[in-house]
Amino acid sequence: MDQSLGHTTVLLHEAVDALLGGPLDASGCFVDGTFGRGGHSRLILSRLPPDARLIAFDKDPQAVAAARQLGDARLSIRHEGFCHLVDLPAASASGVLLDLGVSSPQIDAPERGFSFRFDGPLDMRMDPTRGMSAADWLATATTTAIAEVIRDYGEERFAGPIAKAIVAWREKQGPITRTAELAELVAGTVKTREPGQHPATRTFQALRIHINAELEELRQALAASLDVLAPGGRLVVISFHSLEDRIVKQFIAQHAKEVYDRRAPFAAPQPMRLTAVARVKPGEAEVAANPRARSAVMRVAERTGVAP
Incomplete structure (x- = not known):
């Protein structure tokens, strides 16, 4: 290979x-x-x-x-x-x-924001010179819109609670701007974990798919x-x-x-x-x-x- x-x-x-x-x-x-x-x-x-x-x-x-x-x-x-x-x-x-x-290389570069394994800016754009980052979108999206994206693109059954937690964090502490913040929030919200999979896996996948259409x-x-x-x-x-x-x-x-x-x-x-x-x-x-x-x-x- x-x-x-x-x-x-x-x-x-x-x-x-x-x-x-x-x-x-x-x-x-x-x-x-x-x-x-x-x-x-x-x-x-x-x-x-x-x-x-x-x-x-x-x-x-x-x-x-x-x-x-x-x-x-x-x-x-x-x-x-x-x-x-x-x-x-x-x-x-x-x-x-x-x-x-x-x-x-995209996943392993913390500055690209694709992975929950590294702390970096919550970007996720395939082309960082164009369009809205994941952080920008989460800063303004409604609870319903966030839940729909995480459910439809991540096939995440806890999409509703995750969306509510994101908006509650935003209202209390300001927008989520770092991958580590989002990963921590999702891990604290998802109560049932799939064996061998980080609880934020589906959420990160969903946001990446949405941001890049x-x-x-x-x-x-x-x-x-x-x-x-x-x-x-x-x-x-x-x-x-x-x-x-x-x-x-x-x-x-x-x-x-x-x-x-x-x-x-x-x-x-x-x-x-x-x-x-x-x-x-x-x-x-x-x-x-x-x-x-x-x-x-x-x-x-x-x-x-x-x-x-």
Whole structure:
């Protein structure tokens, strides 16, 4: 497994094998929707011919800087989220790879505010140069809004009590601005703990997903991939929690069947646009070497021969 810049890339070879394993020639254009620290992109480039191209996206300025340091003329990096797949020409890509979630360098940097394991500013933005931080949002959000985010994006059954505790803290002591403050508050509120899991895990996940609009962006990128992929092109998505994987699974299933219009029962159905290829999980050896891989699920689909 690649360990570029302190990050162990999950399902590295499996993902690249799936991306390049379709019927299309490898001399085309491929997309890495989340450059991160370049694990997948480096391996893709090592297997592409000189006339191929790789377009990478990332919101994180540090990831963009890492991509530019590669100095490979075949690679172009865009400081944008992968929802900007929609900006690429129709049927221009031979493969699209989306490695979802947060990278190890982001989690392990206290100043980014993603982790309850370190005390740092409660930021959580993938791109710290844009948008509202988690602290800013919690400083003004209503109890109902906070509870909805923690329940819907964290699947946390104590979302209501946590939201009330956050607002009570805010009214008494001022806004929560540090990760340690939030982690302590949640730990004191959640009475039943899951074995081996910090009680703030679900709350931190929920806030990160909300602040970065991760699920909305995923839906946009999946929809865009149908137009961007050439017939025979591969879509490869690695998810790290059930909310993401459910969206990907349902998207592939939806477009892997003919669609009939009930209002026009004799009309020809809309043809299927994707073929499900594989569902892959990390093996025991990978999980043992990198515990963060344990929840990963990779789904692979292929664009059918119908032009967008």
